[in-house]
Amino acid sequence: MPTTPPIKPDPVIEAYQKDIERTLLRENLKLSPEERIRKLIELKRFAIELRRAGRTAKAHR
């Protein structure tokens, strides 16, 4: 099987890594791939509802 070249350290990416919420990743790793996609869909629905609620609240201010 062909191998992918090893990952070289990148200071910019490493700086971003400090802020990655690893507990979320660990929770996701307990799920199956399909459960992960279903969770993404639920989060998307939630994000859309939040945006809608925000727009409505602004319109009534």
Place this chain on the structure above:
Amino acid sequence: MTDFEGLLKSLADGGVNFILIDGVAATVHGGARLTEDVDVVYQRSEENIKRLAKAVIRLNPYLRGAPAGLPFQWDKETIERGLNFTLSTNLGSLDLLGKIIDGGCYDDLLPHTFELELFSIRCRCLNLQQLIHVKRAAGRPKDLEAIAELEALQDETDSLHDRERTRNYD
């Protein structure tokens, strides 16, 4: 909202050979970031292009972000003349890529994929190591945080495997 399940089913039901990449692939690997579209690399064989044309025409595709009313026609000839298409469809945003930077085409990527079942369909997804590689190669500033997450996922996955191996030895 993008209908992830509907888009994947449309491609799979149409018999299209494709590989999941980018945001949906990151989610498959455990990523926690939201994504707006489905990105796939499709095989550029004549038969697959025919299947892709047929599968996607039902979704009423149009070039995403292009002014309305352009004489855009989604068919085998259009796919053959082009390579990478960013489309809006009835089911949401769909990016169909014939080739990606430093990853190549479908056949080049195939050895770096694995098969999985999603929504009762079998499809192929780019492995985590190659996903990191091609995202780094793309060199888009907007990807830096996503790459950091993928690399953190790689660490977490490696640690999980190490712990499993240790348990098996005990």
